[in-house]
Amino acid sequence: MDRRLAPFIQTSWIRSKKNGVNAFRRGGSVAKEQLKKALKEKSLLIEVSLPLMESLYAIVEGSGFLVILCDETGMLLKVIGDEETIREAEKMSFVEGAVWNERELGTNAIGTAIVEGQPLQVYAHEHYCAACHAWTCSAAPIRGKNGEIIGVLNMSGPFDKVNPHTLGMVVSAVKAIETHLQLLEKSEKNERMKRYLEATTNTLTDGLLIMDQNGRIVKTNGALQKIAGMNEEEMTGKMVISIFKNRIFHDVLGGRAREGDKEIRLHINGREERKHVLLGMHPIAGSIGWLIQFKEIQQVRQFVNAMTGSQAKITFQGIIGRSPAFMTQIQEAKQAAMTDANVLLLGESGTGKDVFAQAIHNAGERRHKPFIAINCGAIPRDLLGSELFGYEEGAFTGARKGGSPGKFELADGGTIFLDEIGEMSLEMQVVLLRVLQTKEVTRIGGHRVLPVNVRIIAATNKKLEEEVRNETFREDLFYRLNVIPIRIPPLRERKEDIPLLARYFAGECSRRIGKQIDSISPAVNEMLCRYEWPGNVRELQNILERSIHKTTGTILDMSTLPDELFHQYTAAPLKPSKTIMTKEEWKKQALLHALSLHENNYSRAAKSLGISRSTLYRQMERFHLK
Ligand SMILES: Nc1ncnc2c1ncn2[C@@H]1O[C@H](COP(=O)(O)OP(=O)(O)O)[C@@H](O)[C@H]1O
Ligand SMILES: [Mg+2]
Known part of the structure; x- marks a missing residue:
């Protein structure tokens, strides 16, 4: 067979030369680990391709051909051929796991088809490496649903036994592989969607029934099967009016039903008992049927409660x-x-x-x-x-x-x-x-x-x-x-409950927002007990929540309490006159109080205020108490 160098061969040769490919190199290198990984990743592609590779091979069996599936990097994943031919190919590392990319091996059908993104044939001496000159290879890229190359199918044979139809066979096998993969994906998607829907409808506590425009039941969910006391098979395909005897179902068939809710006592064929249900009637777009929702009134009540x-x-x-x-x-x-x-x-x-x-x-x-x-x-x-x-x-x-x-x-x-x-x-x-x-x-x-x-x-x-x-x-x-x-x-008449409630709300709130609050400082508790709480427990709860949010340490101390607690008439022994104190004044009073209570034991005074000793010193300095 004599032919001129096709343009793609020429450009490929130029690339190979530029890439410094050694024309006397014998075959690609084998990466065992990568092969294992690729086999796993490409298992679907392999599964779909193998039967087509077998039938391709059947056509040329006994004439020294190999049918090869590669991944998109040019790694050989599956090689089918006569034993003798396979052995021959091993000599130039044309084996599973070898990577036949153009970058390393120069012009070859697999590698060049990937670069060109086209089916192509590389004839004997058109191969860049001399070792391949006895072969003619026909390869076509396999594309995924977005047009990306996901693999290559290649057929290699003795150069004198190959004809242009070989490439045609490869191309049609690739088409078949691509179509098959797409169908699989579609049906898998459908299957998955079906399972999603099934799972969704079955978690609904409302009964669901889908019927076609002729009144035949297409689908029911678990909840409806329970309401009707029948299983899926007993309902699917049946006429809805053969199971449910209320007039509304005849109205649906007669085209008289309207979208909306309808309260009925559900009459199930052959059953005495009437279940009180709220039907939600939903025509399906395109008038292809109805979706009917069955809510048991008992559950409607529970729902209302929750709502x-x-x-x-x-x-x-x-x-x-x-x-x-x-x-x-x-x-x-x-x-x-x-x-x-x-x-x-x-x-x-x-x-x-x-x-x-x-x-x-x-x-x-x-x-x-x-x-x-x-x-x-x-x-x-x-x-x-x-x-x-x-x-x-x-x-x-x-x-x-x-x-x-x-x-x-x-x-x-x-x-x-x-x-x-x-x-x-x-x-x-x-x-x-x-x-x-x-x-x-x-x-x-x-x-x-x-x-x-x-x-x-x-x-x-x-x-x-x-x-x-x-x-x-x-x-x-x-x-x-x-x-x-x-x-x-009111809370002010039961002040002994305040520390209890405070601890309860602090614990509850810190748990909810994931903070660790170990204690409330005694000074805070004292402060809370002095306050009059016009908003009672709700106000206490709110104030604590706000403070907990602001707290950075593990102790709830005075620093995070809101100002309003400090601005209040108090009849406490601490401050007999009823005046409004500023936060600063209160701090000073609290300091004095703590110091006198603990007889100037600084560590205990600091502890009772929920502050450190150094803070205590600083505050004492500030208020000129030292
Ligand atoms: N004794 C209590 N123990 C625990 N939480 C309480 C207590 N009293 C009130 N609360 C809480 O305080 C807030 C206000 O109580 P709520 O019953 O709504 O008051 P009211 O209805 O009298 O206005 C609610 O969040 C409630 O959970
Ligand atoms: Mg209330």
């Missing part, structure tokens, strides 16, 4: 305080928990009314039922009614389709916590009173009377008796709510 943040989490064990004034009220509350009577919690803001309400619910018979809190003062007056009692579809503009249950319905069987009851309007008080008397609610805009069984815990920071006298709170409602009144004392 309104009114889950009762706290128990009496989580309530901190040991002062006698506080303990008496805890005792009262524990006793109240054993009854089902209405409770009225009275106390300033931040004293723990929420906490008490939750603890009472959690210690009582209703603890496994909902606890629903509603802040009567925080909800706009005209919305409170629908929040409490619910409404029917069309009750007012903007009312949700299908209506909405009120808190009383949602709390059925459990407890409703009416916070800031003193803020309720007189009209609403009338409605509430009627609900308490009849134990029934009627949704706004509706006629159905629904029996409800709820326990009421109400709370207020107002003096309700006074409100009653002023006729801003109904007396009859007051007596209904005030069956067991519990008065939570």
Whole structure:
């Protein structure tokens, strides 16, 4: 075969010469470790290529050909051929693990195909190295989905047995490899997506059903299988109306269903029991079917609890305080928990009314039922009614389709916590009173009377008796709510609880933000006990959190306390006159106090203030106490 040097051969030779390739070199070097690694990395490519290499080889078997798969660096990964030919090739290190790049071996089909990015044939003497002149090689790069070279397929044979079709065969084998890889990737992606979807839908607590436009069930999730009491096979492919007998499913088939929520009592074929569910109807884009969500009302309730943040989490064990004034009220509350009577919690803001309400619910018979809190003062007056009692579809503009249950319905069987009851309007008080008397609610805009069984815990920071006298709170409602009144004392009346609470909040907060706070300095505790706490426990909690955030060491000391603690009337022995002290003055007083308390023992005085001795000295100097 005689032919002129193709341009790519010429440029390749020029490159080889420039790279200083030794034309008498015999083959590439073998890197065993790298081969092992490459075999692992390219296992998919190898797996897909091998059958095609075998069929290529079958065509030329017995005529001294090798079929070779390389990676994108030119390393030989797989060599197929007659034993004799393989042995021959070994002589020039044309073996698995050898790297046949152009850089080191000069013009050769594998290396040059990688450089050129094209299928090409290198004929006998066109090889840069003399050792290869008995061979003709045809190689084509294999490309990944982004067009990048991921390998090379090469066929080498005795130069006189090769013809231009050899390269054509290699190229078509490469095409087949590329297509196969892409298909694999696609199906793997699909498979993976299917598994993701499966996992996602199965973690949902709502039942899910997907049906096609003909009403056949395409897919169900675990939650729906549980609601229906059937397994996946029993449902998939069935007509939805053969399983669920409610009219809504016929409406879907008849094209009469609309997107939105629908409350129904689910009728499952052949089943007596009707489950109370909220259906979420979602047409699938392109009208190819419907996705229907099944929420069990029982769970809707739990969800509402979680959403309104009114889950009762706290128990009496989580309530901190040991002062006698506080303990008496805890005792009262524990006793109240054993009854089902209405409770009225009275106390300033931040004293723990929420906490008490939750603890009472959690210690009582209703603890496994909902606890629903509603802040009567925080909800706009005209919305409170629908929040409490619910409404029917069309009750007012903007009312949700299908209506909405009120808190009383949602709390059925459990407890409703009416916070800031003193803020309720007189009209609403009338409605509430009627609900308490009849134990029934009627949704706004509706006629159905629904029996409800709820326990009421109400709370207020107002003096309700006074409100009653002023006729801003109904007396009859007051007596209904005030069956067991519990008065939570303000923090300033139970100062012995302050260090306990402080330690509790400091521990809790530092754990939450991952700081190590070992102790609160005695001076800080003393300071906290002097303060009047108009915002009660909530204020204490806030102040400690802020200080903990600022603290850099392991001891909470005075330096991080906010200024407001220092600006207060105090009737402490330390400062008999009621004047406002600046932080500086207070520091000085605290210093003097500590020094006199510890009889000028500097280390103990410093320790009680939560500061180091050197800081103490510095401060003494500053205040001219030395
Ligand atoms: N005795 C207590 N033990 C532990 N935390 C408390 C105590 N009293 C109140 N708290 C906490 O203080 C904050 C205010 O309490 P909260 O019950 O909301 O007060 P109120 O409802 O009376 O305004 C809450 O974060 C609560 O957890
Ligand atoms: Mg509160």
